[in-house]
Amino acid sequence: MTQHSKVILDLAVTLDGFIEGINGEIDWCIMDPEMDFDAFLNQIDAIIYGRKSYDLWGEYSQVLGNNEHGDDSMWEKIHSKAKYVFTRQSINDTNHAHFINTTDLMSTVNKIKSQCEQDIWLYGGADIITSFIEHNLIDEYRLSVHPVVLGKGKPLFENVQDRLNLTLKQTNIYKSGVVQLIYGKARF
Template sequence: MRKIILDLAMTLDGFIEGSQGEVDWCIMDDDMDFDGFLASIDTIFYGRVSYDAWGNFQPEASADETEINLWKNVHAKKKYVFSSQTRQDENATFIQTDISKQVQEIKAQPGKDIWLYGGARLIKTFIQANLVDVYRISVHPIALGSGKPLFENLPERLSLKLVQSVTFKSGVVQLIYTPQHES
């Protein structure tokens, strides 16, 4: 069965966005192999706000070829948007109800893994519903002091097992965890 991978950047003090939604602190090292990650997925899950901001984002004409190719690769993926809004969009399928059931049906389809892109509310919903199979968190060497935390209002403890860690030349440390279900 396909896996849902939460892949995101986080500050050292646990925030995924600054207090104004800023993500300008994110570092993209060329040794992070983001292209390799993109090659391992064929589907992206978005919340509506994140989809509206990034789901059809086009880099500026002055962008380098690497950035243009990155966005072209992202936009080649199948997109699902979780939203209370009903909307027709030729680039995405909108899901309004029965999130857990619909996610299980998507996971059961043939294909590659699924990137849980975000935003914060969708990530929180997936964590609380135990729908995340892999936590791929890149901790950036910066503390913001405030912002949107990754983990808040958990209904219970979330035990994770570290399966890999990688340190990049920028000082970003990528931690890859899987949920450790208590028996």
């Protein structure tokens, strides 16, 4: 039996449901080695971004010599993945990313899935996440809830119109206080 690639939403979120602060800050995000983010990166072939998220993080390169948490190898691994950027703008592909401007999200995502041997990380931002939710294209939700309340910021589930029923598959609790909740699509 052939295993199909899954689209996995893997995000850090605050206890009050924000993915970033009001000024885009993510300084609250704990890079906990116990979470083994490296293992997650090893199970994916591709990353899907919205254009704004790609502009911020798609080609991110940290300051050289600032490798206190092994971030250089993490970013190397991230940048080795195929990147798909969903945008309303007309942008030509680069050596690093495929820019996609389509109204047929379902067939485009299915085509990407068929080209991948491993899973696909839906990185974000909020608009592309909402579109994927509306089209039922997320196979797994991995939400790492961080022990911080921001009060204001960019909510994870913004403009979601319909109820989304999920099934809890796994819970991981880390010494840092981060709790990772892994959900799959609800089966009725």
